[in-house]
Amino acid sequence: MMPEAKTAPLTGKLTVVGLGLIGASFARAARELGLCREVVGVDSDPSTCQAALDMGVIDSGHTSLLEGCRDAEVILLAVPVLAAGPILQQLADDAHTRNAIITDVGSVKGAFVRAAEQAFGRLPAGLVPGHPIAGSERSGVTAADAGLFRQHKVILTPHAGTEPHALALVSQLWQRMGADVEQMSIEQHDLVLAATSHLPHLLAFGLVDSLAQRDENLDIFRYAAGGFRDFTRIAASDPQMWHDIFLSNRDAVLQQLDTLNANLQALRQAVADSDGHYLMGVFTRARVAREHFSTILAQRAYMQTMDKELIFVAQPGGSANGSIRVPGDKSISHRTIMLGSLAVGTTEVDGFLEGEDALATIQAFRDMGVVIEGPVEGRVVIHGVGLHGLQPPPGPIYVGNSGTTMRLLSGILAGQAFDTTLTGDASLSKRPMNRVANPLREMGAVIETAAEGRPPLTIRGGHKLTGMHYDMPMASAQVKSCLLLAGLYASGSTSVTEPAPTRDHSERMLQGFGYPVEVHDSTVRIESGHELSATYIEVPADISSAAFFMVAACIAENADVMLEHVGINPTRTGVIDILKLMGADISIERVRVVGGERVADIRMRSSKLKGIEIPQELVPLAIDEFPVLFIAAACAEGRTILRGAEELRVKECDRIEVMADGLRTLGVQVETLPDGIIIDGGPMGGGEVWAHGDHRIAMSFSVASLRAAQPIRIHGSQHVATSFPNFLQLCARLGMRVSAEVGA
Numbered sequence: 001m002m003p004e005a006k007t008a009p010l011t012g013k014l015t016v017v018g019l020g021l022i023g024a025s026f027a028r029a030a031r032e033l034g035l036c037r038e039v040v041g042v043d044s045d046p047s048t049c050q051a052a053l054d055m056g057v058i059d060s061g062h063t064s065l066l067e068g069c070r071d072a073e074v075i076l077l078a079v080p081v082l083a084a085g086p087i088l089q090q091l092a093d094d095a096h097t098r099n100a101i102i103t104d105v106g107s108v109k110g111a112f113v114r115a116a117e118q119a120f121g122r123l124p125a126g127l128v129p130g131h132p133i134a135g136s137e138r139s140g141v142t143a144a145d146a147g148l149f150r151q152h153k154v155i156l157t158p159h160a161g162t163e164p165h166a167l168a169l170v171s172q173l174w175q176r177m178g179a180d181v182e183q184m185s186i187e188q189h190d191l192v193l194a195a196t197s198h199l200p201h202l203l204a205f206g207l208v209d210s211l212a213q214r215d216e217n218l219d220i221f222r223y224a225a226g227g228f229r230d231f232t233r234i235a236a237s238d239p240q241m242w243h244d245i246f247l248s249n250r251d252a253v254l255q256q257l258d259t260l261n262a263n264l265q266a267l268r269q270a271v272a273d274s275d276g277h278y279l280m281g282v283f284t285r286a287r288v289a290r291e292h293f294s295t296i297l298a299q300r301a302y303m304q305t306m307d308k309e310l311i312f313v314a315q316p317g318g319s320a321n322g323s324i325r326v327p328g329d330k331s332i333s334h335r336t337i338m339l340g341s342l343a344v345g346t347t348e349v350d351g352f353l354e355g356e357d358a359l360a361t362i363q364a365f366r367d368m369g370v371v372i373e374g375p376v377e378g379r380v381v382i383h384g385v386g387l388h389g390l391q392p393p394p395g396p397i398y399v400g401n402s403g404t405t406m407r408l409l410s411g412i413l414a415g416q417a418f419d420t421t422l423t424g425d426a427s428l429s430k431r432p433m434n435r436v437a438n439p440l441r442e443m444g445a446v447i448e449t450a451a452e453g454r455p456p457l458t459i460r461g462g463h464k465l466t467g468m469h470y471d472m473p474m475a476s477a478q479v480k481s482c483l484l485l486a487g488l489y490a491s492g493s494t495s496v497t498e499p500a501p502t503r504d505h506s507e508r509m510l511q512g513f514g515y516p517v518e519v520h521d522s523t524v525r526i527e528s529g530h531e532l533s534a535t536y537i538e539v540p541a542d543i544s545s546a547a548f549f550m551v552a553a554c555i556a557e558n559a560d561v562m563l564e565h566v567g568i569n570p571t572r573t574g575v576i577d578i579l580k581l582m583g584a585d586i587s588i589e590r591v592r593v594v595g596g597e598r599v600a601d602i603r604m605r606s607s608k609l610k611g612i613e614i615p616q617e618l619v620p621l622a623i624d625e626f627p628v629l630f631i632a633a634a635c636a637e638g639r640t641i642l643r644g645a646e647e648l649r650v651k652e653c654d655r656i657e658v659m660a661d662g663l664r665t666l667g668v669q670v671e672t673l674p675d676g677i678i679i680d681g682g683p684m685g686g687g688e689v690w691a692h693g694d695h696r697i698a699m700s701f702s703v704a705s706l707r708a709a710q711p712i713r714i715h716g717s718q719h720v721a722t723s724f725p726n727f728l729q730l731c732a733r734l735g736m737r738v739s740a741e742v743g744a
């Protein structure tokens with residue numbers, strides 16, 4: 001495979017010493033891409049040199065090291081780790097190679113650098129130790145593949161005296177081969193690789209050998225299927241190469257092996273003691289750990305779909321008819337995990353939202369040692385550890401896109417004995433956190449933030465919290481909930497007065513867990529010293545998700561939509577009130593109470609909407625529904641005015657400006673205000689709009705297509721999975737024509 005087209009060479013003569021898989025692939029890529037004027041191969045085996053020549057991997061081949069390396073500008077050593085020392089010694093002693101840039105591909109960097117120092121009497125300025133994280137069980141020159149390094153990491157570990165020009169040249173060679181080049185210190189590289197590569201190889205070799213020695217070995221191998229094969233695939237790797245690696249990276253491997261040994265002993269004990277709880281803890285954490293860490297590294301959210309940019313393409317002409325149940329309430333889902341973790345006993349949850357944000361909360365508590373099973377089809381089982389049972393997480397807690405997780409968690413973490421750091425994705429990293437950090441500090445918490453109170457947050461453990469009264473300057477359920485959760489750990493009582501009613505799920509759920517909470521008018525008060533007792537929770541469908549289809553039904557022709565089992569907690573029903581004021585045809589049916597929350601089926605039909613001035617007291621009660629309410633306003637007759645909604649500017653994006661931009665693209669007359677928007681209803685065209693990674697913006701413009709004259713392409717729609725992973729399927733069920741394309 002040709003990774004890239006030829007361009008001007010980066011260097012003159014390149015000599016590759018060792019024409020195994022890695023060396024030959026490097027030579028082949030360099031030659032095919034024209035990265036150097038000449039590619040020379042050195043291998044002690046003449047038939048390998050010949051094969052490389054015949055395959056066109058090199059321009060010429062030598063069995064003599066010094067002949068092959070004579071006057072080379074770059075020498076790449078691709079030999080087993082322990083073979084590098086004698087080669088470096090020969091190069092050091094030879095006047096014709098002394099000035100070359102020397103790089104390598106070995107898996108152990110410390111030993112290579114020590115060998116170079118010994119050979120040269122110092123570390124040469126042209127020495128650029130390197131390690132491509134690529135390879136396969138296939139070996140030898142015949143497996144040479146010019147595309148082997150494409151999209152693979154190459155770690156360079158320059159020493160303090162490495163010349164910048166040498167480092168830059170080696171980096172460019174790898175980059176032009178399609179590799180992703182990173183730098184690390186020599187020690188860090190060897191420790192990380194001991195864990196991620198060397199240890200698994202030792203286990204694979206050890207396991208296969210241990211099973212092969214048994215009497216019943218034929219049976220073991222005869223029935224060896226999936227698991228055994230996957231786990232031991234790497235035992236087919238080159239023994240000489242691995243022999244060298246373990247001898248060269250002894251200390252780091254021993255360190256990792258000792259940790260694993262201790263963990264295996266604990267697992268052994270758990271099996272011996274039939275300690276199912278311990279086993280579940282290890283297994284549930286391990287099951288998600290791989291995905292979790294790749295998520296953190298990519299700074300993306302928790303579901304596979306989020307890796308790439310998604311463009312939603314919403315076609316006009318769709319309809320809205322049918323009966324659906326949207327996923328579980330996001331606010332309630334977060335809280336079930338938080339309170340379930342801090343409770344005594346096992347909490348079972350049904351209807352849990354399996355969306356990115358709620359999964360981030362699960363992961364955060366797993367990081368702190370809580371055993372959480374699921375979610376499987378909305379069912380989650382949380383093995384509570386009690387208010388004082390959380391353990392220090394192994395590293396920073398990554399909460400993806402979720403403001404609710406970060407803010408509520410801060411309150412809990414402020415009361416712990418250990419330090420924690422909370423980080424998030426690009427959108428969350430721009431959102432204000434001083435609204436929670438400042439009052440928590442007043443209670444005695446020690447919290448560090450990035451500039452202007454942005455994430456990451458580092459919350460110091462072991463500081464005594466003291467209860468206080470807080471007059472909240474903004475109507476925020478997240479701030480209120482954060483302080484109530486901190487109040488569980490603060491001496492005395494903690495109370496919060498809100499300037500306007502906000503969602504009260506925390507208050508209700510605390511009571512559901514048997515924790516006393518006092519609510520008087522706009523003040524809620526909690527006292528420490530009680531316990532949370534595990535319970536059962538059924539999470540209703542999220543009214544914030546239902547809202548998209550409520551508006552869809554209003555604006556589509558001949559629409560009739562039944563939204564089943566929707567939570568209609570009175571602090572969440574602003575959207576119903578606003579749509580009613582706009583003239584929507586809504587009926588609330590089968591109202592019932594489930595687990596302390598009101599639930600109903602909501603029937604919506606096509607409506608002739610009219611513009612209104614939105615009553616300001618409804619703003620906090622519909623705070624997440626405004627993006628889609630703006631679509632309703634654009635389809636209404638007359639003018640809609642929203643004020644008192646400056647909070648919309650600090651959500652996943654600035655929801656006022658971003659919605660205004662999109663609406664203008666569709667041809668709608670819009671004026672933005674510091675705290676709101678004025679929208680004149682009218683016909684909508686189509687076009688390209690940007691969701692700026694905000695789930696609710698993407699879904700709102702999808703709904704707009706029901707009244708648009710042309711298709712709407714919505715860029716940056718991948719975050720829909722944070723709150724509504726099956727949005728597109730439900731759109732299709734109702735007859736809306738929205739599909740997703742993977743962006744560039």
Ligand SMILES: O=C(O)C1=C[C@@H](OP(=O)(O)O)[C@@H](O)[C@H](O)C1
Nearest residue numbers: 331404475476477478479623624
């Ligand atoms: O407490 C909660 O679960 C939430 C509160 C609201 O945020 P604010 O408290 O910032 O208004 C809301 O926008 C968010 O989606 C969820």
Ligand SMILES: C=C(OP(=O)(O)O)C(=O)O
Nearest residue numbers: 401402403404405624651
């Ligand atoms: C604002 C929202 O969520 P969060 O603050 O949890 O990111 C939302 O879901 O609209």
